[in-house]
Amino acid sequence: MMQPMRLRLRRQGRASPLLCLSAAILAAALLPGAAVADGVTPSEARLLRDEVKDMFYHAFDGYMQHAFPLDELRPLSCQGEDSLGGYALTLIDSLDTLALLGDKERFAAGVEWVGKNVRFDINKTVSVFETNIRILGGLLSAHLIASDYATGMEIESYDGQLLHLSVDLAQRLLPAFDTPTGIPFGSVNLLYGVDDDESKITSTAGGGTLTLEFGVLSRLTNNTVFEQVAKKSVRGIWARRSKLNLVGAHINVFTGEWTQKDAGIGTSIDSFYEYVLKAYLLFGDEEYLYVFQEAYKAAMHYLHHDPWYIEVNMNSGATVWPLFNSLQAFWPGLQI
Known part of the structure; x- marks a missing residue:
């Protein structure tokens, strides 16, 4: 049974750890004295920063x-x-x-428009993975930034509209988690739940890339259901790892059988590694740290062929794909 929902909006006094994190990220991005990479001068860093800013506005505009x-x-x-x-x-x-980017005017205008115009009671079948990381994640991050003065982007008129939308959206995603393994279907209809003909096959990334958004939402609402289903999904994947501590790329959410046994750090698996580490860093949950450490050791032992990473059979460790792919590019950032 769903627990009673209580929305908590912090607008003054001591900020929550989540809001402090938002403020710290914004400060690091906006302060002129921020640290730069080795071999990059401050003037070069400013040029690169401005180039990134121009690229963003070219796309956004x-x-x-x-x-x-x-x-x-x-x-x-x-x-x-x-x-x-x-x-x-x-x-x-x-x-x-x-x-x-410090664009408070357009940030505030965007938050206001979304709060007034976006609704999720629509007959659309959507990707659970994409909807979580892009829509739920976007709503929650904007809510945290807009509702705390420490970010420098607080919107005085903001009254939690994006958090209400986040709760509504997450509740519409919950039917996807109604599986024997706890690993969600890949898609769900926002109005009617899981379609009768929905595939029972999903990716490891699809089932393992939910903990941050669902965990944050649980903490903001005092409703543990969201975090519980996301954690159960991670446990469902990890419980079916091979004896080598490797996970495959695709799994049947009903039987728990791996339908693609290629293990790697790229396509269909990548953000599983990312999210178990970040979940530990954000929430302090030692279980996520254990999963990451064991999975990381296995990846470095079986997948790392300097200077890149290959894909292997999750059970035998035999090479099945010796080429690098672009979705592995996040890995060095994870190692820092």
């Missing part, structure tokens, strides 16, 4: 001019399309970046 309020911009035709649900996905996904 193009979307707002040619595609908004549809989900995404088709770059060749300069036309918009509702590709992932039909709720101005790119705007929601960009709100925290606007804040990181």
Whole structure:
């Protein structure tokens, strides 16, 4: 049974750890004296920063001019399309970046528009993975930034609209978790739940990339259901690891059988590693740290072939794909 929902909005007094984290990230991004990488001078860092800023606004302004309020911009035709649900996905996904860039005017305008216009009681079947990381994550990060003065982006008129939307959306995703393994279906209809013909096969990343958003939402609402289902999904995947402590790429959410036994750090698996480490760092849960340490040791032993990482059979360790792929690019950042 769902627990009673109590929304907690901190607008003054001692900030929560989540809000402190938001403020720290914003400060690191905006302060002129922020640390730079070895071999990069402060002037070079400023040029690179400005180049990134220009790239963002080129993409964001193009979307707002040619595609908004549809989900995404088709770059060749300069036309918009509702590709992932039909709720101005790119705007929601960009709100925290606007804040990181110090663009309070457009951040505030975006938050206000989303709060007034976005609804999730729609007959659309959406990806649980994409909806979580891009929509739920975008709403929660913007809520944390907009509701705390320490970020420098507080919106005085903001009254928690994005948190209410987050709760509504997450509740509509919950039917996907109703499986024998606890690992969710890959897609869910926002109005009717899981379609009768929905595939029972999902990726490891799809089942292991939910803990941050669902965990934050549980802490903001005092409703433990969200964090519980996300953690059960991680446990469901990890319990089915091989004797080598490797996980495969795709799994049947009903039987728990691996349908693709290729283990790697890239496609279909990548963010499983990312989220178990970040869940420990954000929530202090030692179980996530244990999973990461064991999975990381196995990855470095069986997958690391200097200077890149390969894919192997999760049971035997035999090479099945000796090539690097672009979704492995996050790994060095995880190792820092």
